[in-house]
Amino acid sequence: MRSGARESWLVVLFVVGCLLFSYPLMELFNDAALLFGAPVSVLYLFGAWLGVIGAAWLIHERRG
Amino acid sequence: MFGGLILLVSLLYLGLLFAIAYYGDRQADRGRSIINNPYVYALSMGVYCTAWTYYGSVGRASSSGLGFLPIYIGPTLIAVLWWFVLRKMVRISRMNRITTIADFIASRYGKSSTLGGLVTVIAVVGIIPYISLQLNAVSASFTLLWGYPELRFDPSDRFTISGLDTALWVTFGMAAFAILFGTRHLDVTEHHEGLVAAIAFESIVKLLAFLAVGFFVTFALFNGPVDLFTQAMTDPNAARLATFGADTIDYNQWAWLTFLSMLAILFLPRQFQMAVLENMDENHIRKASWLFPLYLLVINIFVFPIALASLIVFRNQPMDADLFVLGLPMAAGNEWLALFVFIGGLSAATSMVIVDTVALSTMVSNDLMMPLLLKLRIVRPSERGDYGGTLLSIRRIAIVVIMVLGYVYFRVTDTAASLVSIGLISFAAVAQFAPAFLGGIYWKGGTRLGALSGLVAGFLVWGYTLPLAATHSFGGAPDDFLLYGPWGISWLRPHNLFNLTGLDPVSHSLFWSLLANIGAYVIVSLLTRPSVIEQGQASRFVNVFDYSAESEAIFLWRGTATVQALRSLLERFLGQTRTKRELNDYARRHGLDWTQMHQADAELVQFAERLLAGVMGAASARVAIASVVQEERLSMDEVLKLLDETSQVRAYSRQLENRTRQLEEKSRELEAATAELRAANERLQELDRLKDDFISTVTHELRTPLTSIRAFSEILYDNPTLDEERRTQFVGIILKESERLSRLINQVLDLAKLEAGAAEWNTTEVDMHALITEAVRASSGMAEEKGVRLLTRIDESRPLFVWVDEDRLMQVMLNLLSNAIKFSPEGRGEVCVSTECKDDWLIVHVADNGIGIRPEDQKVIFDKFRQGGDRRMGKPQGTGLGLPISAQIIAHFGGRLWVESEPGNGATFSFTLPLSSSDHR
Numbered sequence: 001m002r003s004g005a006r007e008s009w010l011v012v013l014f015v016v017g018c019l020l021f022s023y024p025l026m027e028l029f030n031d032a033a034l035l036f037g038a039p040v041s042v043l044y045l046f047g048a049w050l051g052v053i054g055a056a057w058l059i060h061e062r063r064g
Numbered sequence: 065m066f067g068g069l070i071l072l073v074s075l076l077y078l079g080l081l082f083a084i085a086y087y088g089d090r091q092a093d094r095g096r097s098i099i100n101n102p103y104v105y106a107l108s109m110g111v112y113c114t115a116w117t118y119y120g121s122v123g124r125a126s127s128s129g130l131g132f133l134p135i136y137i138g139p140t141l142i143a144v145l146w147w148f149v150l151r152k153m154v155r156i157s158r159m160n161r162i163t164t165i166a167d168f169i170a171s172r173y174g175k176s177s178t179l180g181g182l183v184t185v186i187a188v189v190g191i192i193p194y195i196s197l198q199l200n201a202v203s204a205s206f207t208l209l210w211g212y213p214e215l216r217f218d219p220s221d222r223f224t225i226s227g228l229d230t231a232l233w234v235t236f237g238m239a240a241f242a243i244l245f246g247t248r249h250l251d252v253t254e255h256h257e258g259l260v261a262a263i264a265f266e267s268i269v270k271l272l273a274f275l276a277v278g279f280f281v282t283f284a285l286f287n288g289p290v291d292l293f294t295q296a297m298t299d300p301n302a303a304r305l306a307t308f309g310a311d312t313i314d315y316n317q318w319a320w321l322t323f324l325s326m327l328a329i330l331f332l333p334r335q336f337q338m339a340v341l342e343n344m345d346e347n348h349i350r351k352a353s354w355l356f357p358l359y360l361l362v363i364n365i366f367v368f369p370i371a372l373a374s375l376i377v378f379r380n381q382p383m384d385a386d387l388f389v390l391g392l393p394m395a396a397g398n399e400w401l402a403l404f405v406f407i408g409g410l411s412a413a414t415s416m417v418i419v420d421t422v423a424l425s426t427m428v429s430n431d432l433m434m435p436l437l438l439k440l441r442i443v444r445p446s447e448r449g450d451y452g453g454t455l456l457s458i459r460r461i462a463i464v465v466i467m468v469l470g471y472v473y474f475r476v477t478d479t480a481a482s483l484v485s486i487g488l489i490s491f492a493a494v495a496q497f498a499p500a501f502l503g504g505i506y507w508k509g510g511t512r513l514g515a516l517s518g519l520v521a522g523f524l525v526w527g528y529t530l531p532l533a534a535t536h537s538f539g540g541a542p543d544d545f546l547l548y549g550p551w552g553i554s555w556l557r558p559h560n561l562f563n564l565t566g567l568d569p570v571s572h573s574l575f576w577s578l579l580a581n582i583g584a585y586v587i588v589s590l591l592t593r594p595s596v597i598e599q600g601q602a603s604r605f606v607n608v609f610d611y612s613a614e615s616e617a618i619f620l621w622r623g624t625a626t627v628q629a630l631r632s633l634l635e636r637f638l639g640q641t642r643t644k645r646e647l648n649d650y651a652r653r654h655g656l657d658w659t660q661m662h663q664a665d666a667e668l669v670q671f672a673e674r675l676l677a678g679v680m681g682a683a684s685a686r687v688a689i690a691s692v693v694q695e696e697r698l699s700m701d702e703v704l705k706l707l708d709e710t711s712q713v714r715a716y717s718r719q720l721e722n723r724t725r726q727l728e729e730k731s732r733e734l735e736a737a738t739a740e741l742r743a744a745n746e747r748l749q750e751l752d753r754l755k756d757d758f759i760s761t762v763t764h765e766l767r768t769p770l771t772s773i774r775a776f777s778e779i780l781y782d783n784p785t786l787d788e789e790r791r792t793q794f795v796g797i798i799l800k801e802s803e804r805l806s807r808l809i810n811q812v813l814d815l816a817k818l819e820a821g822a823a824e825w826n827t828t829e830v831d832m833h834a835l836i837t838e839a840v841r842a843s844s845g846m847a848e849e850k851g852v853r854l855l856t857r858i859d860e861s862r863p864l865f866v867w868v869d870e871d872r873l874m875q876v877m878l879n880l881l882s883n884a885i886k887f888s889p890e891g892r893g894e895v896c897v898s899t900e901c902k903d904d905w906l907i908v909h910v911a912d913n914g915i916g917i918r919p920e921d922q923k924v925i926f927d928k929f930r931q932g933g934d935r936r937m938g939k940p941q942g943t944g945l946g947l948p949i950s951a952q953i954i955a956h957f958g959g960r961l962w963v964e965s966e967p968g969n970g971a972t973f974s975f976t977l978p979l980s981s982s983d984h985r
Contacts, residue, residue, distance in 0.1 A: 010144055010145065014144045018141060021134075023319070030307050030308050030309075034297060037289060037290030037294065038289060038290075041307055042130070045137075046365070049357075049361055050361060052140055053361065054354075056354040057354040060147075060351070060353065060354060061354075
């Protein structure tokens with residue numbers, strides 16, 4: 001990755017993460033209905049959480 | 065029977081921890097660190113997950129649904145920024161030999177012992193509820209498990225069970241453990257390798273235990289998560305937990321809790337200890353910043369399923385929600401799993417208590433007690449004595465006192481309060497460090513007084529709105545103080561300051577306390593002038609990445625101290641062996657000889673201060689050093705001058721650097737200019753040579769016809785009797801040669817004009833079709849003479865109009881045609897004129913089937929007076945100026961003239977011309 005690009009991506013990820021875990025987006029998935037056997041809200045929260053971790057992993061560990 | 069087993073297993077577990085810690089320390093002494101890798105680093109951060117996470121999360125989830133999650137989402141988000149924030153904290157701490165978070169803040173604001181003391185008080189007071197939470201959880205889980213197989217929990221049991229107060233015993237047990245564990249070393253800047261290894265191990269144990277109960281509940285009590293969720297969602301009470309709303313957690317509270325836990329993960333003393341002080345390598349932060357959040361995610365994955373399962377299993381049975389985790393395996397009669405779960409909870413609680421008490425006791429000894437003792441002259445560094453031992457004793461006493469305070473808090477506050485609500489009080493307390501801390505590392509303008517005011521204001525508001533309020537709601541029932549405010553003043557109600565409603569107590573407290581904190585910090589900072597030492601420290605902290613390790617210390621000190629006095633001071637705190645080793649290293653680095661040196665210079669004094677700071681904190685070290693040196697107070701002017709000199713030196717070196725860079729650029733430019741000049745000069749010389757060549761060629765070419773004219777004129781003149789036939793022949797030659805001469809002169813003049821750009825151009829739109837036909841017609845006589853066939857192949861699909869000077873273009877065509885005819889074989893020659901259109905370009909080819917042009921000649925034929933072919937093969941025909949002139953003309957019209965040829969297969973001369981666009985017609 002270009003020098004400085006990694007840092008920029010981290011800031012982007014932080015902002016995206018804050019958006020994922022705040023009101024307007026969370027309300028979209030605020031539903032107790034079951035999807036694949038689990039409540040939609042639970043799936044969303046854990047999915048987004050894993051997504052943020054995965055993105056952080058990509059940014060930090062990708063070579064170059 | 066089972067009770068004895070619980071005690072035995074617990075003791076065995078603690079013994080195992082000791083073994084690991086001992087092994088870790090031994091390996092470290094041998095230089096084989098077992099913690100120097102990012103995985104152990106990330107696991108040691110798992111100390112974040114305490115009994116709160118272990119027991120409290122399920123309790124929280126069973127009442128406020130997904131409201132347990134922000135506590136882990138916040139750290140995940142802030143971990144994304146660790147590479148900036150945490151790395152800076154680590155770098156600053158390493159460079160300044162920071163020992164605790166109190167030391168950090170005190171050091172930033174001019175090594176202020178007042179500030180260090182204040183931070184210590186806030187940290188101790190703030191963490192006490194958190195410690196009481198651990199005692200609460202361990203004693204409650206122990207009491208519940210003790211009653212096995214009976215599943216009955218009465219909170220009052222834990223004070224009476226088997227005639228002993230469980231919580232008190234747990235308190236002393238943990239205090240003893242923390243003392244044994246945490247006060248083994250004096251210098252806190254040296255890594256606690258054994259401790260970190262043990263904590264990382266505990267992180268694994270609690271994770272495995274929690275996952276075990278999670279799997280047991282989900283797959284043994286239910287048929288997998290789908291079955292569990294499906295059953296739970298039929299119960300409206302459980303179904304509501306999966307959504308956000310007023311009866312679970314609203315978005316407002318969610319946002320505040322996320323924000324609060326972002327601050328907590330940075331400023332909790334135990335997190336600071338693990339993430340900053342025990343960091344072995346800044347690069348470990350990379351892996352930790354996704355591995356630690358992953359740990360949090362995994363340990364939380366079963367929280368919600370367990371909470372739902374508990375609501376189903378304990379539907380008709382009263383049960384403390386914070387004990388669901390242990391209650392489920394007990395209710396299922398699985399005593400071994402229950403025991404494992406208890407051990408997991410014990411590991412969660414002990415890891416928190418150990419690390420927090422180590423951090424807090426270091427703060428108490430270094431940042432609170434030592435400065436006090438030094439100031440009150442109870443400890444006199446100039447006198448003989450082993451003060452290292454004193455420091456350790458203070459730490460041990462502090463651990464006991466902190467644990468007892470935790471116990472007292474546990475007894476006097478609401479014992480029915482949930483674990484999470486107790487823990488959040490502590491989170492809000494450490495959040496008070498954020499303004500002074502973050503401001504301190506990103507804003508040079510923050511001053512000591514600003515930090516003090518902010519911390520005091522925030523701490524007071526916090527104390528009033530959370531812990532004080534907590535003592536007024538025994539048994540969950542709020543008293544008049546909470547409901548109507550002190551003396552009935554309603555806007556002073558601790559949970560509704562200024563009659564603010566709509567926020568839960570924690571968010572409410574966080575809002576007001578941070579408002580007061582940040583406001584006071586910023587305003588007072590702007591109103592006060594930082595002292596000299598504050599300015600120095602501010603720059604060292606904010607611009608930490610600009611300083612190289614220890615080289616750029618600014619010596620704002622003048623005074624006299626003897627080496628002997630410094631040495632004995634160090635010996636008193638570090639011991640003789642360590643002092644000797646450090647001083648000898650120093651001498652070797654600086655090329656000094658202690659026997660020759662009596663007066664210490666500023667650098668040595670600073671070195672001693674830094675060594676002491678590693679043991680007793682920056683503020684205490686400063687006081688201790690001041691006691692043995694005759695310090696000359698520097699006046700403001702002198703300090704400014706010193707600073708000025710330093711900055712001048714730096715500015716000068718920066719200037720030099722710039723100058724060098726400029727010079728380098730200049731010389732590069734010069735070099736480039738020289739090269740250009742040289743090229744221009746070469747070109748000029750070449751042109752000069754060409755001009756000479758040209759003149760000599762022209763002269764030569766002119767002389768040839770002139771010579772023959774002259775020769776024949778002389779013959780005619782000398783022989784008036786020449787017969788008519790010869791006479792006519794000679795006059796014909798003279799005429800022909802004169803024509804050739806005038807043509808040559810015309811062409812030379814023409815070329816000169818063209819080259820000078822002085823030619824007259826009479827540009828009109830010309831029909832190429834007509835022009836080519838005309839040129840071919842004009843050349844047909846010459847062709848016939850030589851027996852050469854002239855063919856035309858013209859693209860007639862579109863009109864071929866070009867914007868040129870007709871006469872000039874005709875000149876080009878005639879020149880090309882005459883060349884082609886000239887070089888075609890006699891009798892069987894064939895010259896073909898063809899056109900093609902490519903985009904907006906017209907291409908005209910004139911092809912012959914003559915001898916062709918050798919590749920090496922293909923370029924030179926466009927030069928003046930150069931003709932193709934071997935001169936020995938006979939006199940070349942023409943002047944040698946036709947092609948150069950044609951090329952010039954075509955170039956003038958924006959086209960290009962070139963030749964393609966294979967020797968023996970004829971040559972094709974082609975030129976391009978831009979077709980005139982339709983609007984010209």
